Amino acid sequence: MYRKLTEKRIKSLKSITGDNNVLTETADIEKYSTDESPDLKYMPETVLTPENHRQVLEIARYAVSEKFALTPRGGGTSLTGSPLPVSGGAVISFEKMNNILDIDTSSRMAVLQPGVITGDLDRQAAKYGLFYPVNPASLDSCTLGGNAATAAGGANTVRYGTTRNYLSGIKAVDGNAAEWQAGGKIVKNSTDQQLLQLVAGSEGTLSIFTSLVFRLTERPEKNAWIIAPFRDTAKVPVAAAKIFSLSLNPTMVELMDRLTLDCCRKYTGEKIEFDEYSHLLIRLDSGGHLSSSAFQDILFTAGQACLQAGAEDVLIAESAAEQEKIWKIRSSIHDAIKETCGSIFEEDVTVPVGQVSQLLTEARNISESTGYETAVYGHLGDGNIHVNFTGRNAPAKKIKEMKKSIFEAALKLGGKLSGEHGIGLTKKDYFCRYVDPSYVNLLRKVKKQFDPENILNPGKIF
Amino acid sequence: MYRKLTEKRIKSLKSITGDNNVLTETADIEKYSTDESPDLKYMPETVLTPENHRQVLEIARYAVSEKFALTPRGGGTSLTGSPLPVSGGAVISFEKMNNILDIDTSSRMAVLQPGVITGDLDRQAAKYGLFYPVNPASLDSCTLGGNAATAAGGANTVRYGTTRNYLSGIKAVDGNAAEWQAGGKIVKNSTDQQLLQLVAGSEGTLSIFTSLVFRLTERPEKNAWIIAPFRDTAKVPVAAAKIFSLSLNPTMVELMDRLTLDCCRKYTGEKIEFDEYSHLLIRLDSGGHLSSSAFQDILFTAGQACLQAGAEDVLIAESAAEQEKIWKIRSSIHDAIKETCGSIFEEDVTVPVGQVSQLLTEARNISESTGYETAVYGHLGDGNIHVNFTGRNAPAKKIKEMKKSIFEAALKLGGKLSGEHGIGLTKKDYFCRYVDPSYVNLLRKVKKQFDPENILNPGKIF
Numbered sequence: 001m002y003r004k005l006t007e008k009r010i011k012s013l014k015s016i017t018g019d020n021n022v023l024t025e026t027a028d029i030e031k032y033s034t035d036e037s038p039d040l041k042y043m044p045e046t047v048l049t050p051e052n053h054r055q056v057l058e059i060a061r062y063a064v065s066e067k068f069a070l071t072p073r074g075g076g077t078s079l080t081g082s083p084l085p086v087s088g089g090a091v092i093s094f095e096k097m098n099n100i101l102d103i104d105t106s107s108r109m110a111v112l113q114p115g116v117i118t119g120d121l122d123r124q125a126a127k128y129g130l131f132y133p134v135n136p137a138s139l140d141s142c143t144l145g146g147n148a149a150t151a152a153g154g155a156n157t158v159r160y161g162t163t164r165n166y167l168s169g170i171k172a173v174d175g176n177a178a179e180w181q182a183g184g185k186i187v188k189n190s191t192d193q194q195l196l197q198l199v200a201g202s203e204g205t206l207s208i209f210t211s212l213v214f215r216l217t218e219r220p221e222k223n224a225w226i227i228a229p230f231r232d233t234a235k236v237p238v239a240a241a242k243i244f245s246l247s248l249n250p251t252m253v254e255l256m257d258r259l260t261l262d263c264c265r266k267y268t269g270e271k272i273e274f275d276e277y278s279h280l281l282i283r284l285d286s287g288g289h290l291s292s293s294a295f296q297d298i299l300f301t302a303g304q305a306c307l308q309a310g311a312e313d314v315l316i317a318e319s320a321a322e323q324e325k326i327w328k329i330r331s332s333i334h335d336a337i338k339e340t341c342g343s344i345f346e347e348d349v350t351v352p353v354g355q356v357s358q359l360l361t362e363a364r365n366i367s368e369s370t371g372y373e374t375a376v377y378g379h380l381g382d383g384n385i386h387v388n389f390t391g392r393n394a395p396a397k398k399i400k401e402m403k404k405s406i407f408e409a410a411l412k413l414g415g416k417l418s419g420e421h422g423i424g425l426t427k428k429d430y431f432c433r434y435v436d437p438s439y440v441n442l443l444r445k446v447k448k449q450f451d452p453e454n455i456l457n458p459g460k461i462f
Numbered sequence: 463m464y465r466k467l468t469e470k471r472i473k474s475l476k477s478i479t480g481d482n483n484v485l486t487e488t489a490d491i492e493k494y495s496t497d498e499s500p501d502l503k504y505m506p507e508t509v510l511t512p513e514n515h516r517q518v519l520e521i522a523r524y525a526v527s528e529k530f531a532l533t534p535r536g537g538g539t540s541l542t543g544s545p546l547p548v549s550g551g552a553v554i555s556f557e558k559m560n561n562i563l564d565i566d567t568s569s570r571m572a573v574l575q576p577g578v579i580t581g582d583l584d585r586q587a588a589k590y591g592l593f594y595p596v597n598p599a600s601l602d603s604c605t606l607g608g609n610a611a612t613a614a615g616g617a618n619t620v621r622y623g624t625t626r627n628y629l630s631g632i633k634a635v636d637g638n639a640a641e642w643q644a645g646g647k648i649v650k651n652s653t654d655q656q657l658l659q660l661v662a663g664s665e666g667t668l669s670i671f672t673s674l675v676f677r678l679t680e681r682p683e684k685n686a687w688i689i690a691p692f693r694d695t696a697k698v699p700v701a702a703a704k705i706f707s708l709s710l711n712p713t714m715v716e717l718m719d720r721l722t723l724d725c726c727r728k729y730t731g732e733k734i735e736f737d738e739y740s741h742l743l744i745r746l747d748s749g750g751h752l753s754s755s756a757f758q759d760i761l762f763t764a765g766q767a768c769l770q771a772g773a774e775d776v777l778i779a780e781s782a783a784e785q786e787k788i789w790k791i792r793s794s795i796h797d798a799i800k801e802t803c804g805s806i807f808e809e810d811v812t813v814p815v816g817q818v819s820q821l822l823t824e825a826r827n828i829s830e831s832t833g834y835e836t837a838v839y840g841h842l843g844d845g846n847i848h849v850n851f852t853g854r855n856a857p858a859k860k861i862k863e864m865k866k867s868i869f870e871a872a873l874k875l876g877g878k879l880s881g882e883h884g885i886g887l888t889k890k891d892y893f894c895r896y897v898d899p900s901y902v903n904l905l906r907k908v909k910k911q912f913d914p915e916n917i918l919n920p921g922k923i924f
Contacts, residue, residue, distance in 0.1 A: 106703065106816025107845070129707070153650050162650065164659070165627060180900035184876050185814040187844035188615050188624065190663060191878035191885065192897050195904055197626070197659035201652060218709040241568065245591070247680040247750030288709035289763040294756035301751040352647040354568025382649035383569070414646050416653035423653065435654050438642035442657055442911065449907035 002087050002458075003067050005045040012066075013048060013090070016058045021096065023047040032091045035078040036138075036334070037426055038343060042084040044071070044091040051096045053171060053179070053210040059092065060177040060208065063455050071457050072204040074114065074146025077138035079334075079346060080424025082150070082203045086459040092208065094145050100124055101211075108216045109168065109185035114145025114209045121214065131219040133160035133251075136420075137331040145209050151201035153420030155330065158381030159251040159285065160217070162420070164200050169213030172199065174206065175451025185213055198446070203422050204457040206450040220285035222295050223251070224318045225326050226302050227281055228311035229274035233257050233376075236280045237356045239309035240380040243282060244353075248302055252283040253381030254330065259390070260337065260375040264329045267336035272329065274312060280380070281330065282306075333386075337375050341390035344372060344399055345426075349410035350419030353383040362409035363387050370402055384419030407434060423461045432462055464549050464920075465529050467507040475510060475552070478520045483558065485509040494553045497540040498600075498796070499888055500805060504546040506533070506553040513558050515633060515641070515672040521554065522639040522670065525917050533919050534666040536576065536608025539600035541796075541808060542886025544612065544665045548921040554670065556607050562586055563673075570678045571630060571647035576607025576671045583676065593681035595622035595713075598882075599793045607671050613663035615882035617792065620843030621713040621747065622679070624882070626662050631675030634661065636668065637913025647675055660908070665884050666919040668912040682747035684757050685713070686780045687788050688764050689743055690773035691736035695719050695838075698742045699818045701771035702842040705744060706815075710764055714745035715843030716792070721852070722799065722837040726791045729798035734791065736774060742842070743792065744768075795848075799837050803852035806834060806861055807888075811872035812881030815845040824871035825849050832864055846881030869896060885923045894924050 003009070014022045023029050024046050033043045045068075050056045063070050069089030076083055085091050094115030102111040105128045110121055119139040122132040135154040136142050142152070144163075148170070153162040169183035182196040183189055189196075199206045230236050233255075240253045256264070257278045265272045282302060286295050303314040317323050337343050351359050360376060363385075367374040372394060378386040387406050394402075407417055407430050417423065423431045432440060440462055450456070465471070476484045485491050486508050495505045507530075512518045525532050531551030538545055547553050556577030564573040567590045572583060581601040584594040597616040598604050604614070606625075610632070615624040631645035644658040645651055651658075661668045692698050695717075702715045718726070719740045727734045744764060748757050765776040779785050799805050813821050822838060825847075829836040834856060840848040849868050856864075869879055869892050879885070885893045894902060902924055912918070 104814065104816060107814035108706070108816075109814060129709075151652060151655065153652075157650060161623070161627060164655075165623060174900075174904065178900050178903075180904060181898050182901055184878065186812050186876070186878055186881070187815065188619060188812050188841070188846040188881040189878055190613060190615075190810075190880040190882050191812070191893070192901050193613065193626075194660055194663050195901060195908070197662070198656055198908075200659070201656050218706065218711060221709055244570070244680065247591075247683055249680060249749040287711040287760075289760050290752075291756060291759065294753060294759075297753065297756075298749075298751050348652075350648050350650050350653070352566065352569035352571060353649065354566060354570075379650070384650040414648070416646065416648055416651055418652040419648070419650040420652050431653070436643050438636075438640045439644055439654050439657060441640075442636065442642060445911040446657070446660075446908055449904065449911060 002069050002089055005068055005089065009066060010046060012062060013046065016062065017048055017050050017055045021049045021051065032073060032093065035076045035081060035083050037079050037081045038345065040081045040084055040425065042086050044085040045088045047091045047093055049093050049096045056092065056208055056210050057173050057177065057179050060173045064177045064453055067453060067455065069458050070455055072208045074143035075138065075141045077142040078424060079421045080426045082422055082424030082460055084425065086425060094143060103128060104185055107185045110214045110216055112144060112212055114143060114212055116144050118142050118144055118147055125216050126219065129219050130216040132214060132216055134163050134166060137334060144212055144214065148200055148209055148212055149202065149204050150422045153384065155252045155254055155379060157379065158253055159249055166215045167196065167200050167212065168215045170196055170209055171211035172207035172209050175453060175456040183213060187215060201422065203424060203460055205447060205460055206456065208456065221288050222286040222290065223283060224299055224316055225281060225283050225323055226299065226306065227279055227315045227317065228306035229277035229279050229313055230311055231277055233278040233360060234357055235310040236278055237380055239280050239306050239311060242305045242309050243302060246301060246305060248284060248298060250282050250381060251285045252281065254281040255377055255380045256281060257376045259373055260333055260377040263336040263340045263375060264332055266340045268329055268332050270325060270329055277312060280306060333377055337388050337390060341375060342392040344389040344391055344394045345403060346386055346388045347406055348384060348386050348419050348421045349406060349415055349417060350384040351410050351413045351415030355413040356380055356383055356385060358413055359385055359409060363406060366402055366405045370398060425460060428461060464531050464551055467530055467551065471528060472508060474524060475508065478524065479510055479512050479517045483511045483513065494535060494555065497538045497543060497545050499541050499543045500807065502543045502546055502887065504548050506547040507550045509553045509555055511555050511558045518554065518670055518672050519635050519639065519641050522635045526639045526915055529915060529917065531920050532917055534670045536605035537600065537603045539604040540886060541883045542888045544884055544886030544922055546887065548887060556605060565590060566647055569647045572676045572678055574606060574674055576605060576674055578606050580604050580606055580609055587678050588681060591681050592678040594676065594678055596625050596628060599796060606674055606676065610662055610671055610674055611664065611666050612884045615846065617714045617716055617841060619841065620715055621711055628677045629658065629662050629674065630677045632658055632671055633673035634669035634671050637915060637918040645675060649677060663884065665886060665922055667909060667922055668918065670918065683750050684748040684752065685745060686761055686778055687743060687745050687785055688761065688768065689741055689777045689779065690768035691739035691741050691775055692773055693739055695740040695822060696819055697772040698740055699842055701742050701768050701773060704767045704771050705764060708763060708767060710746060710760060712744050712843060713747045714743065716743040717839055717842045718743060719838045721803065721835055722795055722839040725798040725802045725837060726794055728802045730791055730794050732787060732791055739774060742768060795839055799850050799852060803837060804854040806851040806853055806856045807865060808848055808850045809865065809868055810846060810848050810881050810883045811868060811877055811879060812846040813872050813875045813877030817875040818842055818845055818847060820875055821847055821871060825868060828864055828867045832860060887922060890923060
């Protein structure tokens, strides 16, 4: 179906990008054959590391004329197999297109190449008192191109929204090998916003980004984390609801259940107080010119709400060192569960915020009926919960059953398969089964327009 | 090209919706032949007022089989001719599908029919301490269906974003007469968000909405308006930039220039101090549990910044009565300019925030070279500026020239044709001329998939 990358074709690719941007040795390309999803491995025939838009465009032209697959790849931190070349062909890695081209402080916009590491943008923005608030847990290894392609979320979305809310402009190449662009350094856009929003979250199936514009926002002057341990996990969403009723505009409202904490403690070696309890983790940011005592009042109010909802204690972390420790634990969760408990799979179902308690119950029921423990954590503030079933050597049939059960539980509660990881390869079958067939049909037809030869990340989503 | 709505077809439509939901008398349908754009009038052959999803679906089926045009219409407040039936056929008015079906307080979501008036949603939400923050100036006459179809903005978008950021679920009928749905009562969605975001802002050209889900947010406890008059309009954006540098997270940052104020004063009869000056209007909202004195400190800081930037005075409005007066003036602007100065046209170009000063200069230059005064107002905080050229009986050729000049000025500054009004009919030619041809080409192809017979709001956007 797809043509192989023969020596002749490799030579042609080299003439486009230069010899040193075409990798073919197994030792060089092996690391592009996996992402963070368990048990998937697809070797690319070659890995291309283009250096500019023009090279990407020419690669696409050549791929269309010769018919081989192109799979764009950011930091490779996907949990769904999305950047894996299931039909062979070339992986396009943006590791050499990793420059921030412009931070326009007067318009509060950043123009950059897709390979920029997400955390680097915020570090640059901070120099000008600006803030890029979207923070996937893989902040320091994922890329903004990958974030745009998955419309990535993270823990700060409660207050700040997802990548979708910051992506303001794109330059891209579609599967017809046509270059196109939309948006710009503009906040509000009723001119060419539709297709920009369509390709955000399309996981590289509709277009390859070559340049991106992101809106920056104001940097909070003060922030603090509140940590509240609860004996009963079921009380954590109740406390979260209480926080929301106070209109404190929290940045994060996160759950880490007992098993999650236990994995983190073992993995990071950090001492965690109340490590046998489930934790509610709240981050509050304050804008400018709020006095310290006014901010303390707000923290006190939030802390009181946690105690009233049944917290065993309340810890407030304001110093950079304390906060770093907390983020170290929080952002280690995925690896911690994988390494110490064994991750059978991690899903990121999303349900209405008011249904989170019910979802936790359903997860526990599945755990009890199958005998595999669950480590549950994630974004209470937006109903996007990461459910990990843990253990070792679970039989494939059992895994399938458990996945089906957790998806169906979420759907029954008015939820969806994925809140932020996307569909990729691992949820493709479920997407086709559980998403409205008319929606899937429309998406297929749209795909055909952007990529009639199906060369862009084939085999993903549907 | 389109079939006429003969008596036989009208009879069939009556069998779908009931006799009283099919209007054909001139006296009944005339008001659907215009919107708020100047000088446009297109009579529909009939106006349908369906009462539920099923009726809309059957209307679409019948329209596809008989090939006549369907033009969905919300409150008719568009400034672009978007809801006008340029190819005749039926206007679908959602005036009888105007129920809020559910306000889910635990998930902070509202489920509603597309004909609900935008202001009504916020009034309902307020009963539960919740907030729907998107506030187009036509708040009390526009509908949420229309807002979704145009991805409407408004003055609060600086802090809260546009309709696009709140639209969480849709049920719709496309031009194949297929019903489809996406999203739900969920905040974060990486499952079926792409097409939802695609049809938001599609102005009824891709699908007709029959049910919508909107996210609600926390209601600010305190708010205040700051009004600062400036002798020199050019200093207003400078003051706005100063406000942003303070990280106060303002809700609105608006400009009303001298002529705008003058029109408002005459039109509303309200006394306006410093009415010969341009005004900066800022709204600040505060979250929960901020003491009055802490909020006063913030207001004082913002006021000082205005004075330092050259304001003649600073007025702070905290009482409901004062705020109502300000909103009355602010939301009257469009009508005020039209009635008292004569509106040649109003455009809503959008530029990078840092380029607003330059845009104001360009508008003044066009005004001086053509001899028609400009009234300029709008959203300094997001670079979306409403430029009105005023006067009476401007010749068509002159109008065309002036429009072209202001669009080209915005484009030269890295901006776009429209920040929130959309393209509709009035900017269609400019869309095709100034938007990336590859973008237009892709959008055409997408349209063809959603609406192969071109029955949905034909003749709009491109």
